[in-house]
Amino acid sequence: MDQALFIGLIMLICVVIMLVMGVPISISIGAASVIAMLVILPFENAMTTASQKVFSGVNSFSLLAIPFFILAGNIMNNGGIAIRLVNCAKVLSGRMPGALAQTNVVANMLFGAISGSGVAAAAAIGGTLGPLEEKEGYAKEYVAAVNIASAPTGMLIPPSNTLIVYSTVAGSVSVSALFMAGYIPGLVWGLGVMVIAGFMASKRGYRANEKLTLKTALITFLEAIPSLLLIVIVIGGILKGVFTATEGSAIAVVYSLVLSFCYKSLKVKDLPQILLDSAKMSAIVIFMIGVSSIMSWVMGFARIPEIISNGLIGLTDNKIIILLLMNLILLLVGTFMDPTPAVLIFTPIFLPICTSFGMHPVHFGIMMVFNLCIGTITPPVGPILFTGCKVANVKIEEVFKILIPYFAVTIVLLLLVTFVPELSMTVPNMLGLIK
Known part of the structure; x- marks a missing residue:
């Protein structure tokens, strides 16, 4: 048997067995990679190489942005910023059918634009709006589906x-x-969800919110401006080159902390728990990156990416079919793997193939992340699916059947993102960020 195929099978079988046993995915990936490494290297060399790869995998200045953005999201979740974004979203969603559900969608986009986390958005916005929607007569499973x-x-x-x-x-x-x-x-994803949510709301007879007066709308928007300014400061500063993404994430922490204290929604005694929660979440992500680096090295050593690349190109030279196959693989992978390890493992495999037929790495990155986002709301792993169901206190099977139209829409949108590069490339091209 070819060595690369043998090593690939060892890793795959070990990961599957450990996942079935309930072992966390990060440990499954790390252990499977080390076992495969022992096949090709002596024990001492394997252990040394594995530890070096874990360190080099997380030894990146840009990765420091992740724990800072996680911390900023947790501060906002506890500091009164989320509720102001919800109120602002109510104004923006107007009197559309199922207006509170539409508010949920807009609020998730706004919160995500500040925190960078889908799970944090599902927890913060779902926890805030869910009870209000139920009070208005919205079904729990409908509320959870829109939020998820x-x-x-x-x-x-x-x-x-x-x-x-x-x-x-x-x-x-x-x-x-x-x-x-x-x-x-x-934004296109959010609009697609709003269309489906509005259609379902009309069928279920969910009415719009009471009409807001211009004065109330103006006051609500003004109250949200300090929170919204965080987007302008962080993203604007990164674009202007005033600071890097990592420095911007630290600024986001300081800004959200000061703002939360100004709102008097956050107390000093709350900080230790927020820091602990953020540290735990950051550790999970960073550990995942570290162990995935071992797997990436093993696959590179065994020339697995090159073999897969040659296999795909040998199967067909049609760009459309190759992209469809990639999307299908990523959709399947996303159902049982978190986006972080999926990006770490499959980027070295698929990116060279895409760049070989002229696809820009930025376009490929958006296609890949868009695809894996679908996996976050899909069983059996789906972190956003589980978070949304837990917040709404509903069973997954009750929500899943309502989610089917949303899956259909997001897959159509995925195909658009894949085959219409302008959706991804227009804004960075306009700003001169593409070389």
Whole structure:
């Protein structure tokens, strides 16, 4: 048996067995990679190489942005910023059918544009709006489905932790260009969810909110301006070159902390728990990046990416079919793997293939993250799916059947993002971020 195939099978079988046993995915990936490494290297060399790869995988200045953005999101969640974004979203959603559900979608986009986390958005916005929607007579499963379907926009609309990880793995891809490329796909995703939510609301007879007076709308918007300014300061500063994405994430922490204290919604005694929660979440992500680096090295050593690349190109030289196959693989992978390890593992495999037929790395990055966002709301792993169901206190099987139309829409939108490069490339091109 070919060595690469043998090593690939060892890793795959080990990962599957450990996942079935309930072992966390990060440990499954790390252990499977080390076992495969022992096949090709002596024990001492394997252990040394594995530890070096874990260190080099996380030894990146740009990755420091992730724990800072996680901390900023947790501060906002506890500091009264989320509720002001919700109130602002109510004004923006107007009197559309199922206006509170539409508010949920807009609020998730706004919160995601500040925190960079779909899970944080699902928890914060779902926890705030869910009880209000139920009070208005909305069914729990409908409320949960809208919240779950719209939360992944936070992974596309900048700042995005997943795009930061992709930028690190892809090499010379600009974080600023990726951030700007995510705006239109993220907004298109949100609009697609709003259309389905509105259609379902009309069928269910969910009425719009009471009409807001101009004065109330103006006051609500003015109250939200300090929170919204965070987007302008962080993204604007990164684009203007005033600071890097990592420095911008630290500024986001300071700004959200000061703002929360000004709102008097956050107390000093709350900070230790917020810091602990953020540290735990950051550790999970960073550990995942570290162990995925071992797998990436093993696959590179065994020439697995090259073999897969040659296999795909040998199967067909049709660009459309290759992209469809890639999307299908990523959709399947996304159902059981978190976006972070998926990006770390599959970027070195698929990116060279895409660049070989002229696809820009920024466009590929958005396509990949958009695809994996669908996996976050899909069983069996789906972190946003589980978070949304837990917040709404509903069973997954009750929500899943309502999510089917949203899956259909997002897959159509994925095809548009894949085959219409302008959706991703227009904004960064206009800003001169694409070389």
